[in-house]
Amino acid sequence: MKYLIAGIAITSQSKYADRWTNMDEILKQNSMEVKPCDRHDIPRHDLKRVICSLCQTEQDVQQHCIQCGVCMGNYFCSKCKFFDDDVSKNQFHCDECGICRVGGEENFFHCNKCGCCYSTLLKDSHICVEKAMHHNCPVCFEFLFDTMKGITVFPCGHTIHLECVKEMERHFQYSCPVCSKSYCDMSRVWEKLDQEVASIPMPEIYRNKMVWILCNDCGETSEVNFHIVAHKCLKCKSYNTRQTQGGPSSCSSRIAEMVR
Incomplete structure (x- = not known):
């Protein structure tokens, strides 16, 4: 049987069940500051x-206790069985995603094709x-679909944390870590590379x-x-x-140096 104590989810078999005696300790055990290996999921x-x-x-499962009347969470979602006292997050439930999100419903839309x-x-x-968003961030490898961090979408369509x-x-x-396409305007960098290539003649060989x-x-594939x-x-x-054939390979890209 799955239980929830004052809005904090645990199982009846949890190793913490006999130790959590008050709300302060419950909140401490579920704090995001606790090491991930010490948290629990349900x-x-x-x-x-x-x-x-x-x-x-x-x-x-309900927002107010039927016995003492205490509010278990200022925000309550009966679909997610989710409780939260901090309503400044502007939580809302998305039926299509099947989860609660933060940031205010008026600030988001659900894309049926992307599924998020x-x-x-x-x-x-x-x-x-x-x-x-049904995959891990290509940089930090945190699952993106239910992350609470800011997300952006590259022009190629791949998603990643803003941070x-x-x-x-x-x-x-x-460039995108997934497909290697440039995700911002690089025209000025290409102009600098034009100048550098023109200023460095290749040996006769x-x-x-x-x-x-x-x-x-x-x-596009090109012969250059x-x-x-x-x-x-x-x-x-x-x-x-990237060079595909015709070796020897050129040196590493100078793009990083061009944008410094």
Whole structure:
């Protein structure tokens, strides 16, 4: 049997069940500051009964205790069996997602193709990818679908934490970790690379050497002159390319140096 004590989910077999004697200790055990290995998980939708931590009355899942009348949570979702006292999070339940989210229902919309809720700012601009958030963040590997952190959608349609994007930018990484497509305007960087390539003539042995490249941005395959700095896509003019054949390979991309 699954139980909930004053809005905090535990199982009747939990090793903490006989130790939690008051709300302070319950909240401490479930704090996000506790090490992940010391927390516990429970499928909230399977909960059938709750126990009031004040009067110890067992009852059906509901917001107010039938015995002492205490409110178990200022926010209560009967579908998720979810309780929370901090209503400043602007919690709301999404029937399509099947979970409660934070941030205010008016600020989000549910994309049926992506299978998740996005900010209304992305409603007319994001590219749909089936189950776009039903996977881990490609940087920190936290599951994205039920994360409480900010999410953004790259032009390629892949999703990632906002804070992880900022971390990537601090390390001068401007391509999607999943598909390697550029996620921001790189035209100024490409102009700098144009100048650098033009200023560095290749030795005679490599001057007429041709190599095949694949553009990470447009997917075009091109045959171009080999250069030690970078290779430019003939179709979209991007330097976000990789050499596929024709060795020797050029040096590592200079994109990071160009944007510093």
